[in-house]
Amino acid sequence: GDSVTQMEGPVTLSEEAFLTINCTYTATGYPSLFWYVQYPGEGLQLLLKATKADDKGSNKGFEATYRKETTSFHLEKGSVQVSDSAVYFCALRTQGGSEKLVFGKGTKLTVNP
């Protein structure tokens, strides 16, 4: 079945460091891909998405490119801030049926001042 494999955490960075969180997927067809973020005590919020190959999703300085050839959707940010500390989830949306989301395990990011 469809699955998402995400870089294990936790990840600890200093402010202004470069961030990469790796995400690869296995799916039939051409799923849509998502990054969700969960700040402490809050629900899952959509960070960015891409719906077809070579699309780049971006939001709040974060970017991810849908790479069909490597079945990847890595999350990057050039300069992280303390406020980016959160858990990041990569997910795909299955095609057909209820189009549920299939998630990775999540990566906890801590950014120190």
Added chain:
Amino acid sequence: EPEVTQTPSHQVTQMGQEVILRCVPISNHLYFYWYRQILGQKVEFLVSFYNNEISEKSEIFDDQFSVERPDGSNFTLKIRSTKLEDSAMYFCASAYLGAKRETQYFGPGTRLLVL
């Protein structure tokens, strides 16, 4: 900005007891979902609901689970006889229609602890 809300935020129950987790989806959304996350594990799909019926359910969603939309605003998940392994964070999500359906909006979750 409209948001999905969930109550309670935390619930502690004894094994074998029934629990009802409540969700208020965004008002014009038509697709509703429950997911759960056991501590340290992936967020897992449980069930989806559309047009007053279940549209898909996972293997986890056995006869002990049920969902209901009792009125125009609430969406509930009931666990009839809780087990220790039901301890998890439960997330409700809702989505609109058509191309916008692909964005599911999540609530803050209910942390369920079964003792």
